[in-house]
Amino acid sequence: MSKVEILDELPRLTPAERQEIAIRIQEIGGAGLTEAEKQILDRELADYERNPDAGSAWGEVEARIRDSAGR
Numbered sequence: 245m246s247k248v249e250i251l252d253e254l255p256r257l258t259p260a261e262r263q264e265i266a267i268r269i270q271e272i273g274g275a276g277l278t279e280a281e282k283q284i285l286d287r288e289l290a291d292y293e294r295n296p297d298a299g300s301a302w303g304e305v306e307a308r309i310r311d312s313a314g315r
Contacts (some may be wrong), residue, residue, distance in 0.1 A: 245253075254262065277285070292299070300308075 254265075257265070
């Protein structure tokens, strides 16, 4: 299958199929993250899983930023 054929077929795939392809591309081509960056993300994910209520929702953070910028 040519690259053109593959690109033509992508919109016909289900979201799950496209996600599977994206994951595979990252596996074979690298995700562009260094090992240190991957470790940071793993650590942050583990922190979140231990205490998911510790942070704030993005909407709350954005509101605080906008409020403080407006002062």
